[in-house]
Amino acid sequence: MSRQANRGTESKKMSSELFTLTYGALVTQLCKDYENDEDVNKQLDKMGFNIGVRLIEDFLARSNVGRCHDFRETADVIAKVAFKMYLGITPSITNWSPAGDEFSLILENNPLVDFVELPDNHSSLIYSNLLCGVLRGALEMMAVEAKFVQDTLKGDGVTEIRMRFIRRIEDNLPAGEE
Amino acid sequence: MAIFSVYVVNKAGGLIYQLDSYAPRAEAEKTFSYPLDLLLKLHDERVLVAFGQRDGIRVGHAVLAINGMDVNGRYTADGKEVLEYLGNPANYPVSIRFGRPRLTSNEKLMLASMFHSLFAIGSQLSPEQGSSGIEMLETDTFKLHCYQTLTGIKFVVLADPRQAGIDSLLRKIYEIYSDFALKNPFYSLEMPIRACRGKATVGWCSGTWTLFTQPSWTLGPSWCGCFVGGRRQPCWPHKSLQPPRRLCSNCSAWQWC
Numbered sequence: 462m463s464r465q466a467n468r469g470t471e472s473k474k475m476s477s478e479l480f481t482l483t484y485g486a487l488v489t490q491l492c493k494d495y496e497n498d499e500d501v502n503k504q505l506d507k508m509g510f511n512i513g514v515r516l517i518e519d520f521l522a523r524s525n526v527g528r529c530h531d532f533r534e535t536a537d538v539i540a541k542v543a544f545k546m547y548l549g550i551t552p553s554i555t556n557w558s559p560a561g562d563e564f565s566l567i568l569e570n571n572p573l574v575d576f577v578e579l580p581d582n583h584s585s586l587i588y589s590n591l592l593c594g595v596l597r598g599a600l601e602m603m604a605v606e607a608k609f610v611q612d613t614l615k616g617d618g619v620t621e622i623r624m625r626f627i628r629r630i631e632d633n634l635p636a637g638e639e
Numbered sequence: 640m641a642i643f644s645v646y647v648v649n650k651a652g653g654l655i656y657q658l659d660s661y662a663p664r665a666e667a668e669k670t671f672s673y674p675l676d677l678l679l680k681l682h683d684e685r686v687l688v689a690f691g692q693r694d695g696i697r698v699g700h701a702v703l704a705i706n707g708m709d710v711n712g713r714y715t716a717d718g719k720e721v722l723e724y725l726g727n728p729a730n731y732p733v734s735i736r737f738g739r740p741r742l743t744s745n746e747k748l749m750l751a752s753m754f755h756s757l758f759a760i761g762s763q764l765s766p767e768q769g770s771s772g773i774e775m776l777e778t779d780t781f782k783l784h785c786y787q788t789l790t791g792i793k794f795v796v797l798a799d800p801r802q803a804g805i806d807s808l809l810r811k812i813y814e815i816y817s818d819f820a821l822k823n824p825f826y827s828l829e830m831p832i833r834a835c836r837g838k839a840t841v842g843w844c845s846g847t848w849t850l851f852t853q854p855s856w857t858l859g860p861s862w863c864g865c866f867v868g869g870r871r872q873p874c875w876p877h878k879s880l881q882p883p884r885r886l887c888s889n890c891s892a893w894q895w896c
Contacts (some may be wrong), residue, residue: 514828515821521789522810522817528789602790 477549481575488588496588505587509594510601518525520546532626533557536564539596548572552622562626571613571620579614588614593622601628642803643781646747647816648827650791654748654757654814657834666703666738667695673731679722682711685740686721701740706733754795758785788813 492502524542529535540552550572556565573589587593593607604627611617647656677691679702686702703709705724708716713719724730742750758772776783777800785795786809794809794816820832 515817518790518792518813518821519817522813525810572661 469490477575481573481577484573484591485577488586492583492586498583502587502590503587505590506594506597509591509596510598511594511599512591513595515598516547516595517601520523520599532562532564535600536566536624540566543599544568556623564624565610566624568620568622574620576615577614584615585615589590589620596622596624601630603627641799642808643797643799645797645812646751646754646793646795647812647832648751648755648793648795651829652752653829653831654751655830657744657747657751664738665695665697666736666739667700668704668734668736669694669696670734671734673728675725680723681713681722686710686713687740688737696737699739700737701896702735703738703740704736707736751795754785755793758787784809786810786813792816 488501488505488543491504495501495504520543524546526538526542529538536554540554544566545551549569550570552566552568554564555567557563571589571592573592577588579586579588587609589609589612593609596607597605606625606627608623609620610623611619611621613620642660644660645656645658646654649655654730677696678689679686681687688696688698688700690698692698702721705721710716710721710857713721715798716723725733725735754773762770763771772787773785775785779800781797782800782802783795783797784805785793787793792813794812796805796809796812798805811877816832820826821828826832
């Protein structure tokens with residue numbers, strides 16, 4: 462993690478098992494509350510969005526990355542800095558669209574789904590949909606779309622998130638925007 | 640204290656957090672006899688000196704206290720109008736304390752939004768393409784430093800002109816904001832930050848800006864581990880009844896307030 466040497470509070474290490482268990486408890490409770498996979502997916506996305514809008518400040522405060530000038534830089538920063546900082550994994554970026562506004566993040570291992578198996582009655586549940594919401598929330602200054610294309614829980618080899626840039630939202634900060 | 644105040648302004652220009660550190664203000668108390676040789680006027684619910692600057696009482700200073708009792712805007716502590724009271728020769732000799740008036744919270748809100756607009760104007764007026772807004776404003780008594788994050792939050796610090804290291808202080812305050820405000824799920828974004836139980840402040844310790852956490856209020860022995868301003872100081876109960884000591888999380892020593 463990128464921290465300064467004399468950081469006031471100690472860096473908190475937590476076991477990833479607790480994290481996986483917490484996330485699992487969250488998803489199963491949502492399934493019980495909503496009983497409909499589509500609603501659960503929407504809720505996870507909303508929750509992820511709320512996390513994302515806060516996480517971006519934490520990320521910017523700790524990582525000192527500058528402004529990204531195009532979507533490729535954004536993709537690089539997301540994969541190499543952000544995912545590394547928060548989940549400890551470095552997804553790879555592939556499948557750029559010709560216009561340069563869509564790409565795929567390939568995650569070899571997803572810490573949220575350690576030991577998880579989707580039962581048959583939840584076949585349309587997107588278990589890690591929180592991640593899509595987080596990506597959307599963190600990039601709320603631009604409208605992006607993030608969705609799961611492949612999922613290891615559904616039998617695919619890797620987890621793939623497809624991200625698409627829709628537009629920049631212009632009512633943002635005034636200083637130095639191009 | 641080298642840092643005079645900290646302001647945090649949200650994306651829309653609203654003030655969400657403000658902190659004034661204890662700074663000795665220029666005040667002068669004198670006894671006057673009738674007639675008063677200063678010209679006083681009422682402005683913005685305060686009684687200000689309009690003319691007659693002398694002996695530490697300057698134009699623009701406000702009447703802070705009469706005969707030792709703090710005035711309440713334009714009224715004395717008893718509810719009489721200050722100007723009327725001072726116009727009556729029977730009340731003399733009277734001791735009046737003058738000083739720079741403190742900003743009310745409404746005024747601070749207004750000034751923060753004004754700064755937000757000036758910041759935007761600054762970045763648009765700049766002849767350089769893609770320039771940032773106001774980063775520093777220097778006067779002879781203080782320097783205003785501003786850091787705008789990529790998300791539009793501005794952190795503004797007013798400090799002594801000779802104080803160094805304010806850039807790292809601004810980054811540190813950004814980190815603290817992302818911890819204490821954002822990690823609290825009950826805090827709504829862009830809303831004013833309420834001082835919470837775990838109030839933290841930032842100070843200078845061992846050559847860097849560090850986070851101090853305030854312990855619960857206890858009376859205890861007065862000695863100091865760390866020191867601010869380069870001087871070891873005794874700890875006395877602070878007159879604002881805040882805890883006199885803080886625990887430095889950098890070196891885990893008590894530090895005077």
